Amino acid sequence: MTLLDENRLFDAEPKARGLAQALYAGIKDLPLVSPHGHTEPRWYAENEKFPDPAQLLIVPDHYVFRMLFSQGIRLEDLGVPTADGSAVETDGRTIWRLFAKNYYLFRGTPTRSWLDHTFATLFGVTERLSETNADAVYDQIAERLGRDDYRPRALFERFNLEVISTTDAALDDLKWHRMIKGSGWKGRVIPAYRPDSVVDPDFAGFAANLDKLGEITGEDTGHWNGYLEAHRKRRAYFKQFGATSSDHGHPTAETANLLPKEAGQLYDKVRTGKAEPRERALFRAQMLTEMARMSIDDGLVLQIHPGAWRNHSPAMLSKFGRDKGFDIPSRTDYVGALKPLLDAVGTDPRLSIILFTLDESVYARELAPLAGVYPSLKLGPPWWFHDSPEGMRRFREMATETAGFYNTVGFNDDTRAFPSIPARHDVARRVDCAFLARLVTEHRLDEDEAHEVAKDLAYNLVRKAYKL
């Protein structure tokens, strides 16, 4: 028994499979370009060994523990730290056994395929994880994690990563990025500008954050113009470390285009905590348009990741904190929401906005028609819950006919699960090859074109779209 079949994710029909194989052969060894994700720059800076298998693969991965929690397993028993510091399981092997016993719950999920891929290619595991072999697999992974060639930089190189972007708070001093740069190591790790803490009035400590933004930049953030200038300076600072993009994760895709005077007055209200919820949302909306304007000037690509209802369960938030699997997608409008921004700057070919969604019903109805005409808009790959074989297939089926391939931007792994990065890119490459193979067998695309498109989807488009 082998954990990974060489034809996984390819159609069983022999002609389609043969074509998918040929297409995949042409791209499987291309370097990985990771333009958006959440790995820690500290890892590459310090280059410390990763901790035990459970701390690496289970405890920090919300895909993993949310599924187990949904089946009645306590997060404490999975080692997920509590906000109040109350006790949780700390023994890696104990956590691992609980996980292994319940590994069947992941059947049919991408998590299962990412883990199998990681087990097989990174740790040399040859058998499907189960209660029976839990200890043996744990030992094997633990042994590898103890080796120098499993340190972060070694993995970066082993993964054939050409470049990876982290996601960094606007107020971050980027010290780990500085340390990487100064280290002499050749791995390309760049930051991305994520200004939630200073553009979202609902963010904890918003007012204090604005003060800090002023201090760092030497701008007077007590006024709208100084505030905008402070953003410009931070963006320039991020660019010094190689940043090519900003990232914005608002609850909706709402944008606004207020007159400068109105925007200034609104800023005064949110800054002093006097704004109503509607005004706070309006401020976030206005800031997307401001960021777009700055993008035109400084060239940072603007990513919008809207539509997650964060921390849906207040009880879980207070007990375990953020990012614990309780972020739920919600219906997201783009056509009306983006209009103010698009009216302002949407036909400027210097602007580049990459749109993501957690609401697949918009692919064919909204996103493809918008990206299929506005030169500033491109479509990000299927995101989060939709970063999966079926999700990717639906994306291509629903977006391609209106937006084409060339208004999409290749793959994002978008993960903090560092070991899973090759697996995730591999899934995307295979699904795209399978999709292209279907187009060829149905005579909707010529074979030579399919080879070209496969390469574009795996490598060229992401570099172009993210200016990497």
Place this chain on the structure above:
Amino acid sequence: MTLLDENRLFDAEPKARGLAQALYAGIKDLPLVSPHGHTEPRWYAENEKFPDPAQLLIVPDHYVFRMLFSQGIRLEDLGVPTADGSAVETDGRTIWRLFAKNYYLFRGTPTRSWLDHTFATLFGVTERLSETNADAVYDQIAERLGRDDYRPRALFERFNLEVISTTDAALDDLKWHRMIKGSGWKGRVIPAYRPDSVVDPDFAGFAANLDKLGEITGEDTGHWNGYLEAHRKRRAYFKQFGATSSDHGHPTAETANLLPKEAGQLYDKVRTGKAEPRERALFRAQMLTEMARMSIDDGLVLQIHPGAWRNHSPAMLSKFGRDKGFDIPSRTDYVGALKPLLDAVGTDPRLSIILFTLDESVYARELAPLAGVYPSLKLGPPWWFHDSPEGMRRFREMATETAGFYNTVGFNDDTRAFPSIPARHDVARRVDCAFLARLVTEHRLDEDEAHEVAKDLAYNLVRKAYKL
């Protein structure tokens, strides 16, 4: 020509088909578990012969007559009784001929496949129904219906039903269920608690129903606490007859979690007919949360079937009454709607809620993410308009990657068309086997696992989820 091909609903590609056959062979003879449906307990209690073919298969089946009506055939001509008692066709053979002549309208629909399955396996019909053979088929079915081994209990046994749940009004005395229990017959027929008439202020006779609820239970339903206690007693009464679930068919999935004092005041308003529409909706919403609390105590599984716009045509409602094919799905929100209930009790692993939908756009966006983290939530199978091969396929494709298989609950036939029950389960089993076969041929699941999952989907999950 044979009416049923043994490979129906399996992919034509030989490897996938071979696998589907093997998976299906392992489960096709498993008993049917029918945890939710609308057959009449009276049938099993009295065990009378079913009437003529038209009265059995056409007149009561809204799937059948709605399609014919959509093509301009009058419901009167199909024997559908009028509310005002005006004349309708009563001759079974005349109705049958009209139906047979128009049987082609059902091409590509599940109704066609259920009927063909019923014709072939239950009545020994070997030819496709048409105008030409209408009389012969009618005679053949009529002859069988006259036999003792076609009485309800005999069919129950022939269908290999392990258990069937009916759906019963809160005020029902369950006399048919008592009669079944007292009859010595071994068939397991259980009720489900459906309290619409006493939780929905818009229900005809709501105030009188509350009075009756008080009488039956000996509780003072003139007050909130007595009203809740009356529900508890009725639920306990239903449990005596084997009930393991309650069922709730609100227009939306809205829930609320008012303070007891607020809830009591709201109850007084709805009870006395003084509530505004918004308040009546809020009361329904509050009652879902109350029912969830009671579920934690008494263990009844809570089913929510939201999103049908009932009786869309007032003219048809007044002429023919309820359930005449004029219930239309509507867009349904879950993420915000369920939050009050989930905030109150959603992470309690003792609670079990099964969610249904008529809005497929929520599978990947809302339902799978919710069920994939909240231990109280499971996903019911594709419902009503989506209880069909394509509907089931979409459900698996859209829900599995985030919720897995183990947050789903197997199949519900949800029908009052008793003869169609084996057909419906067979479709579900075949479609699931075909889906699993695809996962295996694409190397996304191992073959031994697929066999296990097939058995879980056909038999184990429903028994576990419904505590049967």
Place this chain on the structure above:
Amino acid sequence: MTLLDENRLFDAEPKARGLAQALYAGIKDLPLVSPHGHTEPRWYAENEKFPDPAQLLIVPDHYVFRMLFSQGIRLEDLGVPTADGSAVETDGRTIWRLFAKNYYLFRGTPTRSWLDHTFATLFGVTERLSETNADAVYDQIAERLGRDDYRPRALFERFNLEVISTTDAALDDLKWHRMIKGSGWKGRVIPAYRPDSVVDPDFAGFAANLDKLGEITGEDTGHWNGYLEAHRKRRAYFKQFGATSSDHGHPTAETANLLPKEAGQLYDKVRTGKAEPRERALFRAQMLTEMARMSIDDGLVLQIHPGAWRNHSPAMLSKFGRDKGFDIPSRTDYVGALKPLLDAVGTDPRLSIILFTLDESVYARELAPLAGVYPSLKLGPPWWFHDSPEGMRRFREMATETAGFYNTVGFNDDTRAFPSIPARHDVARRVDCAFLARLVTEHRLDEDEAHEVAKDLAYNLVRKAYKL
């Protein structure tokens, strides 16, 4: 290398492909029936030669230039005329070269397949268009366009068009249609009644249009009853030229059913420009119901094309005018929106309404359930962005199980790109045959039935639904 494979759009699996081939062979030569579209009656009336390749195939086709614009190519460089008359490229060959160089952008889109089909079958092109062969292809097409057998009437006959409907403003004098009729040519070209300019209070010149409507018809459009009577007369006038349908492209599917007195008062308000936005929308809604009532009397089939957010970019509208690729779909409700109309006349079997959508999420949830019960409702084919292989496949997969095939109306090409008409019908026929072939290989439909349905979808249903 050949531009068109004879098996395009058929499944690669040999059994399914063989069946699709057989089904297609039975229908491929059936005449084209084009019940709704936007070709110019003037073309058939004057029968002038078409201009150069770029002016025929690129400059007027928003599918083509919107994709190029989305990739940063200026509309001016594609020869798209400006509203202010500022200069644009006029040299056909220069435009063509720019297009040819970027032809790869259309990979995977229906535009690509329509163009390839047109190039191959109409102009004898044998190689895929590219920068290299741009001039040669241009010359070849230009040469053909210079021939008499490429004039509009000759193409009409070559395309095997049985009938084509244009779409004509209510105030149009139909002079081209008169000229066609008077010419002795046998081609059947009919108008359709599109009254936007006199039912939409937001239409430019609405008040003046109402005056003109009065003049033309001799009715007093200063009052509600005269206004309605004027519509009746115009509809009768259109019928004289063969019209069998009206067409309505409102922003939403909203309908209303006001009392005559209320409607009259509302009319006075919109007529005199005193209506609020909500009232203007209400007037449009009311007019759909009025048109339905007239349909019952005069038999014109009522088409509703809702849900396009027209001219999403005001800057592009002011620079280039309407229909420049900036119409974006939006979420569209039908269940509530159509209720007033349906309550008024929806169960009248004399009424025939054909519903279209740009929001695919409604196929299974709203449109199929509505059309599957209301005798007045039929489903139009996938429209605009969804007029594509994947779009058509999804339509059949999502609508058929509830609405069947016989509540659908065959294909609409809905285009002003005259040369693409055969390509568009061919795609629809092939996709339907592939879908039917899948049903047969999965034993969900008998082969003899599939042949019958294929013919119905390609030819019979459209003639019946549109009374052609």
